[in-house]
Amino acid sequence: MATEIEALDAYSRVVTSVAEKVSPAVVKVSAGYGTPRRTRSGRPLTEERAAAGSGVVIAPDGYILTNSHVVAGATRLEVATGDGQEVAAEAVGEDPHTDLAVIRVSGDGLVAAPLGDSNALHVGQLVVAIGNPLGFQCAVTAGVVSALGRSFRTRTGRLIENVIQTDAALNPGNSGGPLCDSGGRVVGINTAVISYAQGLCFAIPSSTATRIAGQLISKGRVVRGWLGIAGQTWRLPPALRTRADGERRTAVLVGEVVPDGPAAAAGARPRDVIVGIDGRPVAGVDDLHRFLDEHPSGRFTVRALREGKPVELTVQPGEPPA
Secondary structure, three states, X not given: OHHHHHHHHHHHHHHHHHHHHHHHHEEEXXXXXXXXXXXXXXXXXXXXXXXXXXXXXXXXXXXXXXXHHHHOOOOEEEEEOOOOOEEEOEEEEEXXXXXXXXXXXXXXXXXXXXXXXXXXXXXXXXXXEEEOHHHOOOXXXXXXXXXXXXXXXXXXXXXXXXXXXXXXXXXXXXXXOEEEOOOOOEEEEEEEEOOOOOOOEEEEEXXXXXXXXXXXXXXXXXXXXXXXXEEEEEEOOHHHHOOOOOOOOEEEEEEEEXXXXXXXXXXXXXOOEEEEXXXXXXXXXXXXXXHHHHOOOOOEXXXXXXXXXXXXXXXXXXXXXX
């Protein structure tokens, strides 16, 4: 009995310490979406619907990290701090492919939470989630890392990898809030809940959040390589497998080549089958996305099959059109 009490006290001390350290950096993010319409008399009128989520201050000069789906398309942004202040915020940049966004409020000396290393997490490790579930300001829940290396697709269809799964209770409104380790370091940004399940919650790892936030703050956007093709993951017929490293069963079938795009300039054609890029095998569209995320610039070689014969194309990627 004494051991159980001691363990509970230790657990409580950790959660309390994290809450006291990080809660001042957690904010409620309110987003307004104006919809123009006309009254029966023809007079223009703007109706506004609202949504809310969470965010975490990552720099004392007002930069706040949240989810893209919390702020995307908002015509008005407002932030409520833990001490009750409500201030206007501006969008710095968002990346729907990773469901991350950065907004900013004016002011100095804000309490900021440190970003930790999600790569150092272990399954079973204690984590603490802080946010504004269902509009309740700055609520704290705790749990463990249930699994690492999960992946799921965002609304854009892109794959987010190395996602953290946790059983720390999350609800609508927690989106964009921090998932912290026992030292009060932000190791994830809470992003998704499977509503029909219990204890299946997910957070974008801080390793991804740090990289994306840096680009959003410095450039207002995330730079990725662009080939200018539309393709799909395609099962290779048996006759082509021996020409694509033998054991390969899937590749990328090019359906469309954008005129004047990088792939078109390199000589790519519809019906080409991409099996490799810069010496790395390509088994599907996700492999191409992964490579272009890592290599937004510089020349590289695309290995493809054209009418069953191998071809190599030298591509200089560009940036996707607005």
